[in-house]
Amino acid sequence: MTSKLTFKKRLASSVVALSMALGPQAASAEEGVTFGVLVPLTGELGEFGKIVANGVQLAVNQINDEGGTSCGPIRTVVADTGGNPETGIREASKMIESESAVAILGPTSGVMVALADLAKRTETMLMSPYAGTITLNELGGDFVFRTVASDLGDGAVSGLWLEERGYKSVAFLIQNEESTISPAEIAKSAVEDAGIELTDYIVYNPGQPSYQAELISVLAHNPDAIYLAGGQNSSVTVIKEATAGGFEGEWLFTADLAVPEVFDLIGAELLNDRAFVEQADSDPSLPEYQAYSELHQSKTDGEDPGPFSANSYDMANLVALAMEASGECTGAGINSKIRDVAHEGDVVTTFAEGRAALQQGAEINYEGASGPVAFDETGTVTSPYTVSAAKDGVWVLEKFYPASTFIE
Amino acid sequence: MSILIAQYLVAGVVTGCFLIVATLGFSLTRQVEGFLNIAHAELLGISAFILWSLVNLAGWYFIPSAVIAVGITAVLGLFIGRVVYDPIRKFGPAVVLISSVGVAYVLGGGLDAVVGTGVRTMDIPLATSYRFFGVRITDYQMAVIAMAAVTGLSLALFMSKTTTGLTIRAMSDNPELAASRGIDVVKTSRATWLLSSGLAGLGGVSLALIATLSTDIAFQQILTIIAVAILAGLGSLYSVLIAGQVVGIAMDMSVLWLPAGYRPLIAFALVIVVLLVRPQGLSGKST
Numbered sequence: 001m002t003s004k005l006t007f008k009k010r011l012a013s014s015v016v017a018l019s020m021a022l023g024p025q026a027a028s029a030e031e032g033v034t035f036g037v038l039v040p041l042t043g044e045l046g047e048f049g050k051i052v053a054n055g056v057q058l059a060v061n062q063i064n065d066e067g068g069t070s071c072g073p074i075r076t077v078v079a080d081t082g083g084n085p086e087t088g089i090r091e092a093s094k095m096i097e098s099e100s101a102v103a104i105l106g107p108t109s110g111v112m113v114a115l116a117d118l119a120k121r122t123e124t125m126l127m128s129p130y131a132g133t134i135t136l137n138e139l140g141g142d143f144v145f146r147t148v149a150s151d152l153g154d155g156a157v158s159g160l161w162l163e164e165r166g167y168k169s170v171a172f173l174i175q176n177e178e179s180t181i182s183p184a185e186i187a188k189s190a191v192e193d194a195g196i197e198l199t200d201y202i203v204y205n206p207g208q209p210s211y212q213a214e215l216i217s218v219l220a221h222n223p224d225a226i227y228l229a230g231g232q233n234s235s236v237t238v239i240k241e242a243t244a245g246g247f248e249g250e251w252l253f254t255a256d257l258a259v260p261e262v263f264d265l266i267g268a269e270l271l272n273d274r275a276f277v278e279q280a281d282s283d284p285s286l287p288e289y290q291a292y293s294e295l296h297q298s299k300t301d302g303e304d305p306g307p308f309s310a311n312s313y314d315m316a317n318l319v320a321l322a323m324e325a326s327g328e329c330t331g332a333g334i335n336s337k338i339r340d341v342a343h344e345g346d347v348v349t350t351f352a353e354g355r356a357a358l359q360q361g362a363e364i365n366y367e368g369a370s371g372p373v374a375f376d377e378t379g380t381v382t383s384p385y386t387v388s389a390a391k392d393g394v395w396v397l398e399k400f401y402p403a404s405t406f407i408e
Numbered sequence: 409m410s411i412l413i414a415q416y417l418v419a420g421v422v423t424g425c426f427l428i429v430a431t432l433g434f435s436l437t438r439q440v441e442g443f444l445n446i447a448h449a450e451l452l453g454i455s456a457f458i459l460w461s462l463v464n465l466a467g468w469y470f471i472p473s474a475v476i477a478v479g480i481t482a483v484l485g486l487f488i489g490r491v492v493y494d495p496i497r498k499f500g501p502a503v504v505l506i507s508s509v510g511v512a513y514v515l516g517g518g519l520d521a522v523v524g525t526g527v528r529t530m531d532i533p534l535a536t537s538y539r540f541f542g543v544r545i546t547d548y549q550m551a552v553i554a555m556a557a558v559t560g561l562s563l564a565l566f567m568s569k570t571t572t573g574l575t576i577r578a579m580s581d582n583p584e585l586a587a588s589r590g591i592d593v594v595k596t597s598r599a600t601w602l603l604s605s606g607l608a609g610l611g612g613v614s615l616a617l618i619a620t621l622s623t624d625i626a627f628q629q630i631l632t633i634i635a636v637a638i639l640a641g642l643g644s645l646y647s648v649l650i651a652g653q654v655v656g657i658a659m660d661m662s663v664l665w666l667p668a669g670y671r672p673l674i675a676f677a678l679v680i681v682v683l684l685v686r687p688q689g690l691s692g693k694s695t
Contacts, residue, residue, distance in 0.1 A: 040525075041525065042520045042524070042525050042623070043520075043525065043622070043623070043624065044526070044527060044622055044624075046524070046525020046526055047525055047526050049525075050525070082520075176669045202667075202668050203667060203668060203669045204668045204669065204671075205668070205669055205671060205672060207624075207625065207628035207629075208619075208628075208671075209426060209614075209615055209618050209619035209625070209629070210419075210422070210423065210426075210618050210619065212419040212422065212423075212549070212660075213416060213419040213420070213423070213659070213660035213663040213668070213671070214663060214668045216412065216415050216416055216419065216663070217412075217663075220412060220415075232526070232527045232620075232622075233527045233620050233622045233625060234620075236527060236529060236620040237618075237619060237620045240529075240534060240535070240620075241535070241546075243534060244534050244535040244536070244537055244546055245537055245544060245546075246537060246544075261526060265527060265528070265529045265620070266529070267534065270534070
C-alpha cells in the first residue's frame with residue numbers, strides 16, 4: 001500500500017511538473033487523459049490487484065517520463081473492487097462520469113463480465129490482464145479486451161501436465177465458480193482421453209470453515225495426484241486437511257496459488273517437491289520480459305514482477321499506443337486501433353518506439369514483456385503457460401509451454 | 409461402506425459443533441433483544457483475527473490468547489449493543505435488524521482496513537489424525553467438539569443456576585412481565601450482550617482453529633447460522649444444540665449422495681421441511 005501511495009504522489013508531481021514545463025498547448029493535451037485502474041486491493045485477490053495496479057503504473061510513469069501521449073500525460077485513478085461486481089460497476093461509473101476515464105484497466109473476471117455492457121454503452125475501453133473467464137469469449141472483441149488467454153488454455157495445459165507426469169489416478173477438487181469449472185472440464189476431458197483414472201470430480205462451495213466432508217471420498221481413493229482449482233482461502237484449508245488426513249500424492253494447483261505467500265500459509269514442507277502450479281505466464285527468456293523485469297526491480301527495491309505483472313504493463317502500453325494511432329483521446333478511438341497496434345507492421349517493444357514509428361506513418365506490431373499480444377476476434381490473446389514446482393519454499397519454473405502449443 | 413458413512417457422520421458432528429457455538433449467541437440475542445443480529449457473524453471474525461494477532465504476531469500461547477480474544481469480543485459486543493442498538497430499539501425489530509446489517513459492514517470494513525488483503529493461517533502445528541475403529545478424526549476436530557460440549561454445558565448451568573442466567577431467561581420469556589416483577593432490564597440486557605458476544609468470540613476461536621482466515625470468512629457463515637437459529641425456533645437454547653447437529657450432519661452426510669455444491673441447499677431445504685411440518689421450529693414455542 002505504501003508503494004502505491006508513493007507511486008501516486010510521484011505521478012501527481014510528474015503531472016504537475018509536465019504541465020508546467022509544456023506551457024500553453026491544446027486544451028486536451030494540457031489536461032491529459034485518464035485511465036481508470038479498477039482492481040481488487042482488498043479481499044482474497046488483493047495480492048493480484050496490487051501487482052496489476054503497479055504494472056499499469058510502471059507503464060504510465062514510463063510513458064509520462066518520455067513525454068506523455070499526444071493527448072497529454074496519462075493520469076490514473078485507482079479504485080478497489082474487492083472482487084465484487086457491484087462495487088466494480090459503481091466505481092467504473094464514477095471513473096467514466098466524474099473522472100472522464102477513457103479506459104478502465106484491471107478488473108477481475110466477474111467484474112469484467114458485469115462491466116462489458118457499460119463499456120460498450122459509454123464507449124470506454126475495458127481491458128484486463130488476468131480475466132480468463134470463458135464468458136468473455138462471448139462478450140469480448142469490441143471495447144472489451146484482455147491481455148491474457150482464456151481459462152480454456154489453463155484447462156488444456158493442466159490436462160497436458162497431468163498426462164505427461166504419468167499419473168495413474170487423479171482426483172479433481174474444484175471451487176464452485178465458472179472460472180474454475182470451465183478449465184477443469186477441459187482438463188477432465190484430457191485426463192479421460194489419456195486413460196488416467198479420475199477417482200473423484202468434486203465441485204465444492206468456497207467460504208466453508210472446513211472441507212473434511214468433500215475430502216473423505218478423495219482420501220479413501222488415495223489418488224496419485226489431486227488437481228485443485230480453487231481460491232487461496234479454500235485451497236489452503238483443503239491442502240492442510242488432505243495432508244493431515246494422510247494424502248501423500250502430488251498436487252497441481254491453478255494460478256490463484258502461484259504466489260509466494262502460499263508457502264507461509266500452508267508450510268513449505270507440505271508443498272516442497274510434490275506441488276506444482278500452472279499459470280498463463282510470460283516467456284522469461286524474452287529480452288522484452290527481461291527488460292521489464294529489470295525496470296520492475298529498479299522501481300520496487302529489487303522485487304521480481306509477480307503473476308500478470310507483465311500483462312498489466314503491456315495492457316497500459318497497448319491502450320496508449322492505440323490512442324496515439326487513432327489520434328483521438330477517447331475510448332472509441334482506442335477501440336478503433338487496439339487490434340492494429342498489435343497486429344502487422346514494424347515490431348515495437350516499448351511505447352516510445354511505437355509512438356516514433358506511428359509518427360513516421362508506419363504500421364506497428366507491439367510485442368511486449370508478456371510476448372506477442374495479437375487479439376483474436378474475441379479480444380483475447382494467446383498466452384504461453386508455465387508449470388512451476390515447489391522447491392525449497394519457492395515456485396521454480398519446471399516447464400514452459402509456448403503459446404504455439406495450444407494453437408490448433 | 410459403514411466406515412465411510414461413519415466418516416461422513418464424524419465430519420457432520422464437527423460441523424454441527426462449530427455451528428452450535430456460532431449460533432448460541434445469535435439465538436440468545438434473538439430471544440432477549442428480539443431481533444436477528446446480522447453483525448453477530450462479524451464478531452466471530454473479529455475474535456478470530458484478535459486470536460491470530462496474539463498468536464502469530466505477538467507470539468503468545470493459544471489458550472490465553474483465545475481467552476483474551478473472547479473477552480475483547482464480549483466487551484466490543486456490549487459496546488455496540490449500548491451505543492447502536494439500545495437507542496434504536498424503540499423503532500422496532502426491523503429497524504434494529506437493518507441497523508445490524510450496517511454494523512456488519514462497519515465491522516467488516518474495519519477488519520479490512522486493519523488486517524488488509526489476502527488470507528491468514530494460525531501459527532499452530534498441522535492437525536494430527538487419529539483413528540478409532542477405522543474412522544479418522546483430527547485433534548482440532550476433537551477440540552471443536554469439546555468446545556461445543558463445554559460451552560453447551562456451561563451455558564446450561566449458567567442459565568439454570570445463576571441469578572443473572574435466571575433473569576435472562578425471564579427476560580426472554582416475557583420482557584414486560586420480567587420488568588414488572590422488578591428485574592433490572594438494563595442490567596440484564598447488558599449481561600446478555602456480554603454473553604452472546606462472548607459466545608461469538610468462542611465461535612471465532614473454533615473458526616481460527618479449523619479454517620483459513622480471510623476478512624470475509626466469518627460473515628460467509630451467517631446464512632447457515634440463521635438456518636440453525638430458525639430451525640431451533642424460539643424457546644430453550646437446548647434446541648440450538650439439536651438444530652446445529654441436525655444441520656451439520658445433514659450437510660456433510662449429503663456429500664455422500666449429492667454433489668458437494670448442494671451442501672448449503674441441504675441446510676435450507678431442511679429448514680423449509682421442518683417449518684412446514686412444525687412451524688414453531690424444534691423448540692416448543694412459535695417464532
